[in-house]
Amino acid sequence: MPTLYLMYPMRPHLLTTLAWLFAATTTAQTDATDIVRKADEHARGTTSQAEMTMTVVRPTWQREMSMKTWSEGNDNALVLITAPAKEKGIVYLKRGKEVWNWIPSVERTIKMPPSMMSQSWMGTDFTNDDLVKESRMSEDFDGTIVGRPETEGEWVVELIPKPTAAVVWGKVVARVSKDLLPTRVEYYDEKGTLARTMLFEEVGDLGGRVVPRSMVLKPADKPDEYTRVRYLELDFDSPIPDGTFTLQALKR
Numbered sequence: 001m002p003t004l005y006l007m008y009p010m011r012p013h014l015l016t017t018l019a020w021l022f023a024a025t026t027t028a029q030t031d032a033t034d035i036v037r038k039a040d041e042h043a044r045g046t047t048s049q050a051e052m053t054m055t056v057v058r059p060t061w062q063r064e065m066s067m068k069t070w071s072e073g074n075d076n077a078l079v080l081i082t083a084p085a086k087e088k089g090i091v092y093l094k095r096g097k098e099v100w101n102w103i104p105s106v107e108r109t110i111k112m113p114p115s116m117m118s119q120s121w122m123g124t125d126f127t128n129d130d131l132v133k134e135s136r137m138s139e140d141f142d143g144t145i146v147g148r149p150e151t152e153g154e155w156v157v158e159l160i161p162k163p164t165a166a167v168v169w170g171k172v173v174a175r176v177s178k179d180l181l182p183t184r185v186e187y188y189d190e191k192g193t194l195a196r197t198m199l200f201e202e203v204g205d206l207g208g209r210v211v212p213r214s215m216v217l218k219p220a221d222k223p224d225e226y227t228r229v230r231y232l233e234l235d236f237d238s239p240i241p242d243g244t245f246t247l248q249a250l251k252r
Helices: 012-026 032-044 128-132 248-252
Strands: 047-058 061-072 076-083 091-095 098-103 107-111 141-146 155-161 171-176 182-188 196-205 210-218 226-236
Touching: 047 248, 098 248, 107 248, 141 171, 171 210
Parallel strands: none
Antiparallel strands: 047 061, 047 226, 061 076, 076 091, 091 098, 098 107, 141 155, 155 171, 171 182, 182 196, 196 210, 210 226
């Protein structure tokens, strides 16, 4: 899901990754790890560009942001906040493993330290690490098919991080409908406790692919709170102007 596969949650890549993952399970000789690798390769494309809204819902209030995003491969991503007026013009840039934030109100570029990566991104249920996660499912997780439509009513894959993987989750469980579209992803901490759930809704055409247009992230310990991402436009593999992923571009 622009990857904002930003972690898997916000990038458009995730929207197609899970569908491809389960479509490949019909090949008996293909193991789950190979399926996930193919999912990564299929869903990322060379570039992606998107317009989206993000709504944060709390028991006593809610707010909405609009943004544009650009991504190139697995190394470069840019997020521009376009509304509301208070946050308009804020930019996040990812290049490799480094992240910068441009704040127009003070005309300052800030390089984000590792200590900030686990903090909330813009007051949402996503973290800064979600925004720029560079891990790939095929590289960081070992997958096992644990449920099929004939027994579970949908495909279920369990993903366990490899010992050397720099990921915060102890386990990820992905669920996909019989029509091979993602329906739900559950994230568990290292103790095996459910930490949060991603729900996929509003299936339709997006960027020439039939995918969920909306994703809802819910923290397990706060049932009345959630953040919804809704894609308005999505384009894959179109050229992105040179210089987009530079510090100079942040100020533009």
